[in-house]
Amino acid sequence: MIKDTVFAELTSVLEGRVTRSKSDLEVHGRSETWFADTPPDAVAYPQTTAEVSALVKLCHAHDIPVIGWGAGTSLEGQTMAIHGGLVVDFSKMNRVLRVNDADMDAIVQPGVSREQLNTDLRATGLMFPVDPGANASIGGMAMTRASGTTAVRYGTMRDNVIGLEVVLADGTIMHTGSRARKSSAGYDLTALFVGSEGTLGLVTELTLRLHGQPEAINAAVCAFDDMDSAVNAVMMTIQMGIPMARIEFLDTKSVEAVNAYAGVDFPLKPHLFVEFNGSETSVADQVSSFGDIVQDFGASGFDWASKLEDRNALWTMRHNAFYACLALKKGCISVVTDICVPISKLAEAVQETADDIAASSIEGPILGHVGDGNFHAILLVEPDNDAELAEAKRLAHRMAERALKLGGTVTGEHGIGLGKKGFMEQEHGAPAWAAMGAIKQALDPKNIMNPGKLVP
Amino acid sequence: MIKDTVFAELTSVLEGRVTRSKSDLEVHGRSETWFADTPPDAVAYPQTTAEVSALVKLCHAHDIPVIGWGAGTSLEGQTMAIHGGLVVDFSKMNRVLRVNDADMDAIVQPGVSREQLNTDLRATGLMFPVDPGANASIGGMAMTRASGTTAVRYGTMRDNVIGLEVVLADGTIMHTGSRARKSSAGYDLTALFVGSEGTLGLVTELTLRLHGQPEAINAAVCAFDDMDSAVNAVMMTIQMGIPMARIEFLDTKSVEAVNAYAGVDFPLKPHLFVEFNGSETSVADQVSSFGDIVQDFGASGFDWASKLEDRNALWTMRHNAFYACLALKKGCISVVTDICVPISKLAEAVQETADDIAASSIEGPILGHVGDGNFHAILLVEPDNDAELAEAKRLAHRMAERALKLGGTVTGEHGIGLGKKGFMEQEHGAPAWAAMGAIKQALDPKNIMNPGKLVP
Ligand SMILES: Cc1cc2nc3c(=O)[nH]c(=O)nc-3n(C[C@H](O)[C@H](O)[C@H](O)COP(=O)(O)OP(=O)(O)OC[C@H]3O[C@@H](n4cnc5c(N)ncnc54)[C@H](O)[C@@H]3O)c2cc1C
């Protein structure tokens, strides 16, 4: 609970931009998946780093939990105010501060959305490729170490954040990284904070690596007779070193969902959606090598989308696939899974998961960024149906254990939050789990930064 | 000092493979550059992780400093036993434990050298590209976050180490990372340890990302009329997004050194050494785009090396350039600098550095991995000539300040050790410098892991 006197102090620091209105608390207590609502005690809308620092200093003095909020699209309960406290919503810190064309980097505030950033960049010939399905904030994406369809080529947030401005737990403003392309100057604090889910501090500015918009782009959709052929085609493509820009898998159920949601008419078979970037000749080269591979695996319905509109339509469908799956079962909620395995284990992991779901009482379309070995089952559950929720959790649990057994991770991109915390010790072992706790303790001894998430 | 009783314990743990022989202590007290010799009290040669853990437990109990040793080629005094203690030499832990062709990763012991690893990999069609000039150990390379000629394409050790086994300060064995290509499971301990210079623990195993040997390779050497044209050609090449595999700069003095050392006859002008990797068509494509650029900058003596022997000769020359420079001045020692700036500032940084050296009383060839914005001046100093050493340090200091002024870093790849510690607070600011100290304190409260280096 935040005392009235403290609330008054918080409000005065932000000139009124702190609220306890019911609707604000509700919105900031909600999650995109099955977690119960947990409204915070108050929500703040800072506009500057100095304001964030002042807020955190007050919270530090009064032992108030501080939870960052970007777009609230994270899927493991990362933003939930389980111990109450103050949600710091970054939507008013949404400016692109500087684009350095020549160095292909940009400095942005955390509330900038990935779509907004790319719209701003359009004229520069540059782009920021990391693209989770939702239109997430860059700050939130850094905090969950997000990735998306293009990680197979351009990397995740780990690879594309080169510096940060952070407000630490006591309100101190810290800078990490530099604008140099590489450095050996001490501990990699940038990498430590990327993926920390707001448990070590609030991010108030990010320096991002940008990439040139490719000279040529081509995309394609192809269908396979069975899941195994599709996944094996992916494994072969990656192993051949074809520099795919995107290579996405959708099982038959996902295709059915996309057809219904987007009003399209793909054959009801497992599909790959792919994209190639490069110079004209290199794209032609990739297209031909990829064509040879998928032919060997019996692909059909090979449909090229070299026009921009067609490609945009294609990737919009892919980005909306989560909502398309939800729409399969009216009013349902979802337990979203997110495992990532070494590429050689991909076929095994996908097949065992599909068998497991087929043998269960619920539905769960499977799709994912298979070029990284990463895929999701979107387990569909009636709200308030405890039996279905329990079944979904059991399947999710078995998927996570499968990932670990195969040398992978329980989360390729969605993060830990509350949902996956129970797997941390199993995935990392007790010493690494303890080391994470020691680091948290060192940087946030009062445990006010997003308490209860990610770390012991 | 290590007491005789403790020495006896250490020896018994390693069945005799701990020594205080004068020659062993001397070898392990030496540095490749200007730092004074600082022999440790003893040197251990473990063969297994369990032995390393047992050694560290004893050192922890008796407050004995522990200093890792790979190949001893680091350039900032990183391995110096400034507080005495035990050097742990990993030369007997030099096995490639596993190569996973399908997943393009490998698990190796820290004492494996980069050349040994690539020899082992030759038949697999894979390679580990990170290549500092010296034949360093993989463990040492991870600990300094090393890079080399290929970082512009394949990244540094930050990008190519995906997991570690570490013996922590109390002897606990910890694992970080997984074999998945990406993960959002908690703090990135792998990235935290890469670049930590042995101050957080000893690395006993590494999981590395491998890359396919390119289908086609071409290389070239070209000369420019002046430094500015060469550097501007690099900036343009990077900004055009040509995926160079290597792009190295040598100033006229470095070329003179290489000519003399390798018995070759390059024109006495600033040069670029470049390499292109890819499929046949993509290499041809890159070669032609690059050719256009350098022509615009007046390049001459454009000499192609599409044959393997010629390329090997070329890169051997480049890798030996440090020793070639040393040979310019008989018996000299060197102060090696290592700044890295945003690419747009490269010409300015190189030119100001060249002017500064030209105006000084000593010689300092300039060369570097310019595709990353990283370059070195090898400042040549007569041994025991205090005036020259002071002059070299003054120039090095000015270079470091120049890097910071231009938004860069005082070390692109060599690390901090003792030599650059004085710049840490200036580069990172007091809060980040304090955060590094807090992390060190949390993971090594007795300060026994390579004490006095890197952190406050
Ligand atoms: C339809 C859909 C598709 C998705 N697809 C993908 C996908 O393909 N890949 C993927 O990686 N994810 C995906 N996600 C998950 C989600 O989009 C990502 O986790 C995203 O990174 C969250 O960003 P956000 O701005 O919504 O962050 P939020 O949910 O607001 O916050 C995420 C975490 O970061 C913290 N935080 C936010 N801002 C800050 C800040 N400035 N400082 C400190 N801490 C902060 C929060 O406290 C929380 O712990 C998807 C989600 C949906 C709904």
Ligand SMILES: Cc1cc2nc3c(=O)[nH]c(=O)nc-3n(C[C@H](O)[C@H](O)[C@H](O)COP(=O)(O)OP(=O)(O)OC[C@H]3O[C@@H](n4cnc5c(N)ncnc54)[C@H](O)[C@@H]3O)c2cc1C
């Ligand atoms: C001719 C020459 C050219 C060079 N060119 C380059 C270059 O292009 N790029 C570049 O990055 N560097 C370069 N260097 C510097 C050097 O090669 C690198 O710093 C290299 O990474 C050091 O590796 P090493 O095995 O010699 O490590 P060492 O010097 O033995 O150790 C380096 C650091 O790591 C610690 N350490 C070593 N092994 C372990 C372990 N297993 N566990 C924990 N800590 C450990 C040591 O205590 C020390 O702090 C060059 C050096 C020379 C002499």
